[in-house]
Amino acid sequence: MMDHETAACAGCGILIQSEDAKQPGYAPPSALGRKVVICQRCYRIKHYNEVAPVSMGDDDFLRILDGIGATQSLVVMVVDIFDFQGSWLKGLPRFVGKNPILLVGNKVDLLPRNINLNRVRNWMQHEAKERGLRPEDVVLISAEKGLHIDELLARIGELRKGRDVYIVGVTNVGKSTMINRILHDYGAAELEITTSPFPGTTLDKIEIPLEDGRSIFDTPGIINRDQIGHMIPPADLRKITPRSRINSKVYQLDDGQSLFLGGLARIDFVHGPRQPFVIYVDNDLYIHRTKLEKADEVLEKHHGSLLVPPTGEEAAKALPPFVKHTFKIKPTGITTDVVISGLGWVSLQGKHDASIVVHAPKGVSVGIRKGLI
Structure with a gap:
């Protein structure tokens, strides 16, 4: 049986506890002997498409991201192409320090068929520059459809140069879906991260070891409160x-x-x-x-x-x-x-x-x- 006092939920990253069912990280004692343990909240998201509110605030999310600048890492910032402004992570330079940034535009499958993707890349470079960010490159993907994931992995491999990788972004841009796509395509599906259409699914850093001893870290999504989706019920958000x-x-x-x-x-x-x-x-x-x-x-x-x-x-x-x-x-x-x-x-x-x-x-x-x- 795993040591659940120090184990993290494989779905959202929160520390597992089995004492209080009303607090984040709860898993029933009967689940603690499993090879991969997820908390009750993640279980209900996966199997019933439900999500319970949690007590983590913006300061908690910012605290988790705040240490990235002190590391030597590649930072992969994921944005939703369909909601570029709303999914922009404000203040990113103060989190990443001098670390290089790869900008990823997710949900490219939502754009009209006749759109020129090279023009979209150039447009994203321009918009990033207008916001004070100079990414090393821009990659367009669809995490949901698995489009251009090979290209993304190739660029991550070229840019990280043996360093850790931090995946960052606001809520609901598809970070965890993107990582799950990578895990499924490359033989580590048992590590599947919890995803949902609701904001705030990932509750702490989730570490995914790489073969060279380094890791990919999925970080919690910061909530952009100026998005209209945070003002309506989940049924309307869909x-x-x-x-x-x-x-x-x-x-x-x-x-x-x-x-x-x-x-x-x-x-x-x-x-x-x-x-x-x-x-x-x-x-x-x-x-x-x-x-x-x-x-x-x-x-x-x-x-x-x-x-x-x-x-x-x-x-x-x-x-x-x-x-x-x-x-x-x-x-x-x-x-x-x-x-x-x-x-x-x-x-x-x-x-x-x-x-x-x-x-x-x-x-x-x-x-x-x-x-x-």
Whole structure:
């Protein structure tokens, strides 16, 4: 039997304990004799798709990451390509020190088929530089589909130069899914890490030994609270999290029209010539077009029913009040994306002036960027 007093959960990394079922790391005594032990929370995530809240706060996650700068390691930062802004790990340079960084864009399988992946890599390099980060390289993968994992492993092997590897990122970018893909493809499936669509699944560093005596460390995801997914129930989170390739939706709008993205955001076209608004959100998210003069009335009457998610009157009431974000798009000839963190983005072609107002729940990050597509 393993020494459960010092054993870590193979799923989330938390220390195993069998004394208090209400505390993180609990595993029943009957499970302690197994070759691979996972805590009760991980067991319920794996088998019932449930997740229980834990008492770890942002400071606990930051403390775990804070020691990376003192090591000699390769840092692999994973971002969600579909939610690049929302999945960006702020302040990374102060965690990593002088260690090299490999930037990994996950969920490439969600992007439209006709997209140029070299352009996406260049775009990510540009966006990283704008945020003060100069990665050694950018690799695009799909951890879920197993796309380009060989390329990722090759670059890790070239860049780490005999050092440890730390995998970092915010919650729900697919870090643990990526590592599980590597473990499955290379014969260590018994070490499978717990994954779920819910934030905060990994609770401590998980160490995976390498053949040369070094290790890969999966670290907890930092919660970016400006993502809209942290403001809605888990059932609604599933409704805005893409699981298949995104099909853009094009709306030819006149000024004085509004678009509702479910009941989670509203886009008002206040002024400008008729032009296309190209929407990139989950394929099943309901989009409703109405006149700007009726938009307030529509929201008040249909929030939580026609305009879902949020689903239900109580969920709609629990959502923070909408605040306005005003943007003036100039005719530069360059596509501009208006991004709503955790939900998706709207592209304007940059051929005409456009004054728009985006309404989103208070605390959700809304901004513009150079067009991804």
